[in-house]
Amino acid sequence: MNTHLDELINRWREGELSDEELRRLTDAIATPEGRAALRGDWFLEAALPEALRTSPVLKLAQKLDPMATSQTRTWTNWLSWRPLTAAAAGIVLGMFCTSMVFAYVGPSLGKVMTLLQESFESGPAPLVTGVPIEAGKWSGDYTEVVGEQRGVKPESGKKMLRFLRADFEGKPQAAGSAAGDIYRLVDVRPYRKEFSDGGAVAQLSAVFNAFEFPANEAYGCSISLFALDAETAMNGSTRSGQTLNTESLAMARNSRLKLDRDPATWQRLNGELRLPPNTDFLLIHISLSHASIAQRKATFDGHYLDDVRLTLTRRAPLP
Amino acid sequence: MSIESEAIQRAAAEFIHGRHRLGAFVNGLLRDAHAAEDVLQEVWVRLAAEVEKGTRLDNQSAWCRGVARNLIRRHWEQQQSAKVVADSAVLETFLDRVELAFAEVDDDTADWAERQHALDECVAALPERSRQMLTLRYESRASMDDVARAMGQTFEAVTKTLYRVRRALLECVERKLSQI
Numbered sequence: 001m002n003t004h005l006d007e008l009i010n011r012w013r014e015g016e017l018s019d020e021e022l023r024r025l026t027d028a029i030a031t032p033e034g035r036a037a038l039r040g041d042w043f044l045e046a047a048l049p050e051a052l053r054t055s056p057v058l059k060l061a062q063k064l065d066p067m068a069t070s071q072t073r074t075w076t077n078w079l080s081w082r083p084l085t086a087a088a089a090g091i092v093l094g095m096f097c098t099s100m101v102f103a104y105v106g107p108s109l110g111k112v113m114t115l116l117q118e119s120f121e122s123g124p125a126p127l128v129t130g131v132p133i134e135a136g137k138w139s140g141d142y143t144e145v146v147g148e149q150r151g152v153k154p155e156s157g158k159k160m161l162r163f164l165r166a167d168f169e170g171k172p173q174a175a176g177s178a179a180g181d182i183y184r185l186v187d188v189r190p191y192r193k194e195f196s197d198g199g200a201v202a203q204l205s206a207v208f209n210a211f212e213f214p215a216n217e218a219y220g221c222s223i224s225l226f227a228l229d230a231e232t233a234m235n236g237s238t239r240s241g242q243t244l245n246t247e248s249l250a251m252a253r254n255s256r257l258k259l260d261r262d263p264a265t266w267q268r269l270n271g272e273l274r275l276p277p278n279t280d281f282l283l284i285h286i287s288l289s290h291a292s293i294a295q296r297k298a299t300f301d302g303h304y305l306d307d308v309r310l311t312l313t314r315r316a317p318l319p
Numbered sequence: 320m321s322i323e324s325e326a327i328q329r330a331a332a333e334f335i336h337g338r339h340r341l342g343a344f345v346n347g348l349l350r351d352a353h354a355a356e357d358v359l360q361e362v363w364v365r366l367a368a369e370v371e372k373g374t375r376l377d378n379q380s381a382w383c384r385g386v387a388r389n390l391i392r393r394h395w396e397q398q399q400s401a402k403v404v405a406d407s408a409v410l411e412t413f414l415d416r417v418e419l420a421f422a423e424v425d426d427d428t429a430d431w432a433e434r435q436h437a438l439d440e441c442v443a444a445l446p447e448r449s450r451q452m453l454t455l456r457y458e459s460r461a462s463m464d465d466v467a468r469a470m471g472q473t474f475e476a477v478t479k480t481l482y483r484v485r486r487a488l489l490e491c492v493e494r495k496l497s498q499i
Contacts, residue, residue, distance in 0.1 A: 010482065015350060019409070026413040035420035040489050042347030046339065047435050048457045048488075049352070051442040052450070114356070122354050157353070157460050190364070 005034055009041045113194065115186055116310040119156035120145045126161070128168045131238045132185045135281065140182035141168045150211035150302040151263035160306040163288045166298045178296040179289035185233060186282045186310060188275070194312055195275040202273050203311045206286055207266040210259045211302030218291035219303060224253040225273040226283040233281040244283070249276040258291060266306065284310060330370045333379050334363055339431035344421045345387050349394065358390045380425050384418050434492060441491035449484045456481060
């Protein structure tokens, strides 16, 4: 490969290309050879994460259990040879779908659709206006998107969300707040045919971490999912916490009482909710709180959230 | 099966078949795997809506690239920090040529699965240290500074090594594909 072209492609990939260099790269890919070089590089960029995950996993799986390898390959073959089956199920398949490999061979044998995968790498900063009544935006108490901080490195990508305060702009009765909350409303109406028979569950997962806080302090975190009809989701009534508990079509909550004090370890919470057929929206609620009455205050010194995922999976109800 | 659902199934099958190539196009332009995933899914949603309306697409791959290109442009506009600062004429020419680069392989017989398989083998054959470095950079998405720190090397040494390993992998993949 032409070294000069190789370097220009490299600089594009790293986001360091100047205007003049972009002109030169554009000139270089006027030729079939230049375009082939660019294509090859971008193939590698897109395919490397999968190759890195797959190769060692397959090797290890083969050592431990030959069947594990054949199961993973079964998925690959299924994907290659049965696309119409996938299409009929209305599945949108991800590019970088290692998680799907395991989902497909996992116990549920379900089909997984990613509704949200958030590691706070891009997009607008979360709003500080409490529970959102508009889909597609994070909103809640004061938070900020940050990079590595206080010994905590993002679990995924280069950024993570930091909880700052247990209240939001104009919060009524803010005094005494001790839980930092962040929410996101997800419109699931486009996927209704996937759960209209009551045969699907939404799965939520997120990871939490904290700086090395004093040993006499304790912090708890939780994730919740609320299934809502459109009227309840958007009429503003959910801004009263009580409405969520009484007016939701269904809800699920999973709590971890205490975060550890090791900045090197992220702690994952998982939760799942079977979707009622009349669900229009899912409300994600993620919370971090001071775990003891003695330490209650409205601020957090170094507590973080990352890698939030929401998926929809077909799974038959228990008999 | 209705004509409409047959059309959707055909479109979905073609989309699934070409999703990795379209993914490389989108990811290559955006350089952000999560944003690329969002764009890819949005392209499918729009494709399905178009097919449901009864639109016949002569070249679905090209149509998807066109939609993806518009979505990427909008993403760049929203993310003003994106390092795409050139004047729009140059950028449009660049995008035209990138689209052409992928259109040229629409009929390529060596499909993504073969390339991915070849890459799997090439990665598995790498020295452990090179694979560790790649894993830090591409799977854990660590910064170059962090990779250098973790590997006990200088930033410059890691940059050079990654550059060499990538080139070696590209050559390895092409060699394997030529032997098929």
